[in-house]
Amino acid sequence: MNSARTLLSIKQLEIVYPSQEGHGYNTAVNGLNLDLAQGEIGCLLGSSGCGKSTVLRAICGFEPAHSGEILLRDKVVSSPSLHIPPNQRRVGMVFQDFALFPHLTVLENIAFGLQHLPHQERDTVAKEWLKRVSLLDKAGSYPHELSGGQQQRVALARAMAPEPDLILLDEPFSSLDVDLRERLAVEMREILKANNITALLVTHDQLEAFAIADRVGVMSDGKVLQWDSPYELYHKPMNRYIADFIGRGVFVKGFIQAGDKVQIELGTLELDQEHDGQVGDEVNVLLREDDIQHDDNSPTQAEVVRKTFRGADFLYTLRLKSGVEVFALVPSHHDHAIGEKIGICLAADHVVTFKD
Numbered sequence: 146m147n148s149a150r151t152l153l154s155i156k157q158l159e160i161v162y163p164s165q166e167g168h169g170y171n172t173a174v175n176g177l178n179l180d181l182a183q184g185e186i187g188c189l190l191g192s193s194g195c196g197k198s199t200v201l202r203a204i205c206g207f208e209p210a211h212s213g214e215i216l217l218r219d220k221v222v223s224s225p226s227l228h229i230p231p232n233q234r235r236v237g238m239v240f241q242d243f244a245l246f247p248h249l250t251v252l253e254n255i256a257f258g259l260q261h262l263p264h265q266e267r268d269t270v271a272k273e274w275l276k277r278v279s280l281l282d283k284a285g286s287y288p289h290e291l292s293g294g295q296q297q298r299v300a301l302a303r304a305m306a307p308e309p310d311l312i313l314l315d316e317p318f319s320s321l322d323v324d325l326r327e328r329l330a331v332e333m334r335e336i337l338k339a340n341n342i343t344a345l346l347v348t349h350d351q352l353e354a355f356a357i358a359d360r361v362g363v364m365s366d367g368k369v370l371q372w373d374s375p376y377e378l379y380h381k382p383m384n385r386y387i388a389d390f391i392g393r394g395v396f397v398k399g400f401i402q403a404g405d406k407v408q409i410e411l412g413t414l415e416l417d418q419e420h421d422g423q424v425g426d427e428v429n430v431l432l433r434e435d436d437i438q439h440d441d442n443s444p445t446q447a448e449v450v451r452k453t454f455r456g457a458d459f460l461y462t463l464r465l466k467s468g469v470e471v472f473a474l475v476p477s478h479h480d481h482a483i484g485e486k487i488g489i490c491l492a493a494d495h496v497v498t499f500k501d
């Protein structure tokens with residue numbers, strides 16, 4: 146976090162819940178670290194139960210820190226000896242189900258968090274936010290009269306209206322149609338960026354995380370394993386778990402050669418990251434679906450084992466001579482039958498390798 150100001154900093158955070166049996170506790174967040182700069186959008190990505198919602202609730206002030214600390218603008222708000230209450234943190238939260246008030250109009254929902262303002266001003270500010278999320282014409286509607294995407298924008302406007310320092314969003318798209326999600330993620334990113342709002346969201350959907358966030362943290366077992374840009378996560382995963390979790394790929398066997406190269410069944414690849422291997426060492430080389438290209442003229446052949454039509458391309462599963470199976474994204478006018486042998490070549494730019 147070089148020049149930009151750090152807004153949120155979490156250090157070695159541990160959150161526990163009392164165990165079901167009544168004695169002892171279960172650890173939900175276990176030594177979590179992350180930093181988010183002013184104006185940045187961060188995303189915690191991980192499978193169900195890994196502790197994502199617990200982290201958000203802790204930042205909001207709904208869960209106490211068992212150990213470690215949470216800082217907002219360099220001020221400790223949570224530690225084992227200090228707990229600033231939620232209403233003094235200047236943190237807004239958008240819940241998974243939006244939690245709009247059903248008996249209040251859209252405008253009233255947004256004005257709800259502005260009780261500190263005089264009545265007239267409350268209305269003006271609420272309308273201003275409705276305009277920013279392009280819903281001014283729905284001011285008098287009730288939540289049930291809106292589509293899911295519109296409700297989500299109301300929830301976002303309601304959280305933003307009191308101008309918190311930080312907005313937290315728990316799986317903000319999970320109750321929406323799949324085809325809406327990516328578009329809304331992009332739209333939400335634009336709204337947050339246009340208003341210079343710092344946000345941290347959680348999701349289990351990788352494409353969503355990549356579409357919206359500047360920084361993504363891959364979570365597992367209550368920890369952030371890697372906190373990086375989507376590009377770095379994809380191309381420079383720190384360990385095998387992240388490499389497996391992000392993108393679609395397989396590991397094939399390779400041998401390190403002189404001059405920072407690695408030899409795999411399909412040919413030789415340049416290593417572009419620092420690797421601690423010696424010449425001759427056996428390593429696992431990550432091959433993603435975009436690292437293998439189809440080329441009718443290539444002498445290297447692989448057999449089509451499976452294929453999935455995805456519109457613009459096919460995702461082929463190909464069996465190499467050795468029996469190893471790899472993925473390849475191929476433009477969909479190359480429609481080959483299962484069992485057919487097709488020519489392939491390597492097109493890997495960022496080669497990721499791990500020792501066993």
Ligand code: ADP
Nearest residue numbers: 162163173191192193194195196197198199200
């Ligand atoms: P995620 O949002 O990633 O699905 P959560 O933060 O909701 O994960 O949960 C993390 C872990 O903490 C899970 O094992 C869950 O069962 C447990 N947990 C969550 N909330 C509570 C609670 N209120 N009481 C006890 N255990 C909880």
Ligand code: MG
Nearest residue numbers: 197198199315
């Ligand atoms: Mg959750």
